[in-house]
Amino acid sequence: MKALHISEKQDIEFWPRIEPDLGPSVQARSSRAALVLGGCLSYLALSLFLFPSWPPFRNCKHSKWHRERMPLSMLEEIMMLTPQEEEARKHSDYYTSGPHLGGKNFSQAMWTKERWEEYGIPEVEIVSYDIYTNYPKSHRLGLLKAKGDDYKLLYEASLEEPALEEDPTTALKDRIPTFHGYSANGNVTAEFVYANYGTYNDFEDLLSHGVNVTGKVVLCKYGHIFRGLKVKRAQDLGAVGVLIYSDPGDDGKITELNGYKAYPDGPARNKESVQRGSVQFLSFGPGDPTTPGYASKPGVERQDPSPFIPSIPSLPISYMDALPLLTALNGHGKNTSEFGEYWRTGGLYHKNVQYFSGPAKGIVVNLHNEVEYVITPHWNVIGKIPGYIKDETVIIGNHRDAWIAGGAADPNSGSAALLEIAKSFGKMIELGWKPARTILLASWDGEEYGLLGSTEWVEDHQKLLHTTALAYLNVDVGARSPVFSVAANPLLQDLVFNATQKVVDPNRAQQGHFDDSVYDVWNKKVRTLGSGSDYTAFQDHLGIPSVDMGFGGEDANGPVYHYHSNYDSFHWMEKFGDPGFKYHVAIAKIWGLMALQLAETPIVSFNATAYASSLACLKDFVSASQKFDAEASRLAHELAKDIPWWNWWKKAALWLKARAINQKYKYLDRAFLHPEGLDDGRHWFKHVVYAPGKWTGYSGDVFPGLLEAGREGNWTNVCRWVRIIRHSVDVATKELSGPL
Numbered sequence: 001m002k003a004l005h006i007s008e009k010q011d012i013e014f015w016p017r018i019e020p021d022l023g024p025s026v027q028a029r030s031s032r033a034a035l036v037l038g039g040c041l042s043y044l045a046l047s048l049f050l051f052p053s054w055p056p057f058r059n060c061k062h063s064k065w066h067r068e069r070m071p072l073s074m075l076e077e078i079m080m081l082t083p084q085e086e087e088a089r090k091h092s093d094y095y096t097s098g099p100h101l102g103g104k105n106f107s108q109a110m111w112t113k114e115r116w117e118e119y120g121i122p123e124v125e126i127v128s129y130d131i132y133t134n135y136p137k138s139h140r141l142g143l144l145k146a147k148g149d150d151y152k153l154l155y156e157a158s159l160e161e162p163a164l165e166e167d168p169t170t171a172l173k174d175r176i177p178t179f180h181g182y183s184a185n186g187n188v189t190a191e192f193v194y195a196n197y198g199t200y201n202d203f204e205d206l207l208s209h210g211v212n213v214t215g216k217v218v219l220c221k222y223g224h225i226f227r228g229l230k231v232k233r234a235q236d237l238g239a240v241g242v243l244i245y246s247d248p249g250d251d252g253k254i255t256e257l258n259g260y261k262a263y264p265d266g267p268a269r270n271k272e273s274v275q276r277g278s279v280q281f282l283s284f285g286p287g288d289p290t291t292p293g294y295a296s297k298p299g300v301e302r303q304d305p306s307p308f309i310p311s312i313p314s315l316p317i318s319y320m321d322a323l324p325l326l327t328a329l330n331g332h333g334k335n336t337s338e339f340g341e342y343w344r345t346g347g348l349y350h351k352n353v354q355y356f357s358g359p360a361k362g363i364v365v366n367l368h369n370e371v372e373y374v375i376t377p378h379w380n381v382i383g384k385i386p387g388y389i390k391d392e393t394v395i396i397g398n399h400r401d402a403w404i405a406g407g408a409a410d411p412n413s414g415s416a417a418l419l420e421i422a423k424s425f426g427k428m429i430e431l432g433w434k435p436a437r438t439i440l441l442a443s444w445d446g447e448e449y450g451l452l453g454s455t456e457w458v459e460d461h462q463k464l465l466h467t468t469a470l471a472y473l474n475v476d477v478g479a480r481s482p483v484f485s486v487a488a489n490p491l492l493q494d495l496v497f498n499a500t501q502k503v504v505d506p507n508r509a510q511q512g513h514f515d516d517s518v519y520d521v522w523n524k525k526v527r528t529l530g531s532g533s534d535y536t537a538f539q540d541h542l543g544i545p546s547v548d549m550g551f552g553g554e555d556a557n558g559p560v561y562h563y564h565s566n567y568d569s570f571h572w573m574e575k576f577g578d579p580g581f582k583y584h585v586a587i588a589k590i591w592g593l594m595a596l597q598l599a600e601t602p603i604v605s606f607n608a609t610a611y612a613s614s615l616a617c618l619k620d621f622v623s624a625s626q627k628f629d630a631e632a633s634r635l636a637h638e639l640a641k642d643i644p645w646w647n648w649w650k651k652a653a654l655w656l657k658a659r660a661i662n663q664k665y666k667y668l669d670r671a672f673l674h675p676e677g678l679d680d681g682r683h684w685f686k687h688v689v690y691a692p693g694k695w696t697g698y699s700g701d702v703f704p705g706l707l708e709a710g711r712e713g714n715w716t717n718v719c720r721w722v723r724i725i726r727h728s729v730d731v732a733t734k735e736l737s738g739p740l
């Protein structure tokens with residue numbers, strides 16, 4: 001369907017011809033007639049004038065004078081039909097065929113831009129920032145025994161993931177070595193101590209049992225908290241280096257011990273797989289650590305990055321490389337299995353590991369980490385589909401960079417889905433569609449190191465985003481299991497429910513159950529947003545309601561996912577993760593449907609009641625939200641009715657009211673920003689409701705300021721945060737109850 005445009009020129013020429021007839025010197029009768037005629041004509045002109053400026057929503061489809069817009073149901077149909085498995089597979093194959101570490105692969109940015117343009121996204125540009133980052137140069141880990149003044153080598157760690165014949169990208173010449181993003185340079189030789197998951201509490205347990213980590217290298221497992229915070233706590237306690245390994249005890253029941261074969265022959269963990277990753281202190285602030293709070297444009301002033309990145313070296317290792325170190329500690333220091341249940345989750349008891357704390361006198365490791373720090377361009381690709389309403393923008397985004405050549409799940413399953421959405425939007429545009437609200441597509445660079453591309457872009461455009469952004473929809477891992485997983489601002493929960501209800505679950509469909517939607521199969525848990533992906537700057541820094549979702553949930557019976565490893569490859573995806581690429585297509589549909597509903601419905605599909613209820617105990621906010629949502633829904637019903645064209649004043653009044661409601665929805669979450677931010681060096685985090693946990697990084701805290709003050713037992717601060725929260729809630733409540 002083509003949009004019907006009223007010629008503006010015709011409108012303008014209309015007026016001058018009428019005006020002379022309205023002069024006072026004309027006869028009374030003709031004057032009265034002229035007045036009536038003039039009234040009618042101005043009425044008509046005003047109607048015509050009003051409609052072109054209020055065209056976003058189809059509301060008078062029978063009149064040829066008004067733009068006829070494609071109904072949402074038709075747009076949704078295009079979104080449901082366009083994404084294809086075979087296409088998603090091709091995109092995935094492209095992205096995962098070569099290395100694309102943050103700031104290292106311009107051709108993938110160009111390629112993404114070209115595809116979006118080819119599909120018909122009207123405005124696409126590459127937006128670049130100069131970011132302080134590091135790249136691996138060399139590394140070494142040796143286990144040594146003191147022998148007089150010298151050392152005897154007991155074990156030389158391989159620090160390498162073996163190339164597999166059946167998995168071509170694991171064997172690339174230019175594959176990326178194992179290392180930690182933002183790790184410090186260093187060459188240390190010291191005794192070492194085992195620290196379980198390296199959480200704040202694990203270190204407390206060690207200290208309370210008399211195990212001192214000062215001057216030692218800390219050896220700990222991945223899991224539970226963001227890896228950078230393990231390094232931070234070790235550094236704070238005086239450790240000189242950190243080694244983090246992947247223990248099969250965290251792989252659930254799919255282990256070699258339980259008889260499963262390891263990748264590439266089966267679903268269990270390859271024992272030489274290594275989890276790369278960033279060791280930035282994520283919960284203290286993401287983005288370029290030398291430009292906190294402002295964009296890394298060429299030539300900007302840069303600051304000391306040390307509050308945000310480690311000063312002690314660290315390396316990620318496989319459990320094969322950890323085994324000799326762990327067994328060397330047997331019988332030395334404390335038997336940590338006695339510290340409690342939480343210390344008994346290790347999966348290597350059968351390999352003669354007793355999980356002793358160490359240190360073992362005279363047994364040391366030599367940890368050498370050499371990285372190169374540079375300031376280098378990172379490339380975001382930003383696509384824009386201008387809508388009728390300029391100051392209500394829906395943003396959807398995914399990052400493109402990966403730790404390895406692969407990245408078939410993280411993040412390029414999302415990138416493949418984003419391309420299929422761009423293609424769907426292109427189809428709609430070809431049929432004459434222009435969205436009611438503006439839609440932005442983002443392909444971020446440098447997410448893995450610390451949400452670099454998205455954070456710098458958000459900081460760069462914060463003024464504009466503050467007044468225009470309605471919501472940000474993030475997909476990082478789009479598909480790696482059949483388990484749908486979502487974290488969201490409750491304002492957006494209805495959108496998630498609606499979209500997941502419309503998409504059939506691919507596995508259930510394959511079994512013949514075509515009525516089972518993703519929603520039906522899903523556990524209905526909407527988690528609290530923390531950090532760990534690109535929504536962070538939107539939600540936690542600017543108060544833009546966000547969603548983070550994907551088929552990336554834990555599947556107890558599914559294959560082990562080789563996170564940030566060479567084995568998160570196209571081959572793994574095709575064989576184990578999402579054979580047939582059905583879940584790639586499912587996430588594209590869900591994501592696209594959400595964007596469409598947000599961009600197209602006259603009343604923004606927010607649920608303030610859900611937000612207020614999620615904050616519990618704040619009664620007047622809940623009741624104000626309920627009233628507001630009810631009014632919004634009443635108005636949505638009114639607007640859905642056919643109002644005759646001549647009744648324009650009623651229509652105008654409704655539209656003005658709709659506009660007021662949408663504005664209030666848009667600014668609602670902004671009421672929860674506290675300009676000074678959180679305490680203790682976490683000032684970048686401005687949201688009083690959402691922030692990553694200070695010592696967890698990934699998982700979200702509700703009322704983080706208050707929580708931290710409570711944890712620290714600082715009652716002055718607790719009272720201060722109660723006042724700050726009360727104030728935000730009062731502002732939000734007042735806004736919602738205010739006149740429309």
Ligand SMILES: *[C@@H]1O[C@H](CO)[C@@H](O)[C@H](O)[C@H]1NC(C)=O
Nearest residue numbers: 094095097098099104105108
């Ligand atoms: C960028 O990625 C593509 C594949 O997606 C690959 O062919 C190319 O070699 C990579 N470029 C660099 C500089 O690594």
Ligand SMILES: *[C@@H]1O[C@H](CO)[C@@H](O)[C@H](O)[C@H]1NC(C)=O
Nearest residue numbers: 140186187188189366367368
């Ligand atoms: C690291 O330190 C060890 C001993 O402290 C030394 O033997 C070795 O040469 C150093 N390595 C490098 C690359 O400097």
Ligand SMILES: *[C@@H]1O[C@H](CO)[C@@H](O)[C@H](O)[C@H]1NC(C)=O
Nearest residue numbers: 207210211212213214215238
């Ligand atoms: C831990 O070891 C360091 C250095 O050996 C020492 O200075 C410190 O006092 C020790 N801490 C405790 C609690 O024993």
Ligand SMILES: *[C@@H]1O[C@H](CO)[C@@H](O)[C@H](O)[C@H]1NC(C)=O
Nearest residue numbers: 331335336337338339344354
């Ligand atoms: C360590 O403690 C656990 C739990 O109490 C116990 O089962 C195990 O036998 C102990 N190991 C050694 C070597 O004493």
Ligand SMILES: *[C@@H]1O[C@H](CO)[C@@H](O)[C@H](O)[C@H]1NC(C)=O
Nearest residue numbers: 072494497498499597601605
């Ligand atoms: C969303 O779902 C609700 C409840 O099922 C329904 O009333 C509403 O019409 C849906 N909205 C859209 C835009 O699909």
Ligand SMILES: *[C@@H]1O[C@H](CO)[C@@H](O)[C@H](O)[C@H]1NC(C)=O
Nearest residue numbers: 494607608609610611613633
């Ligand atoms: C909004 O959220 C509330 C609380 O979760 C829920 O009861 C209500 O049904 C939601 N409204 C809509 C329109 O879905």
Ligand SMILES: *[C@@H]1O[C@H](CO)[C@@H](O)[C@H](O)[C@H]1NC(C)=O
Nearest residue numbers: 679712713714715716717720
């Ligand atoms: C509590 O926090 C405030 C900052 O808000 C600080 O000035 C004060 O020293 C803290 N009190 C204690 C006992 O730590």
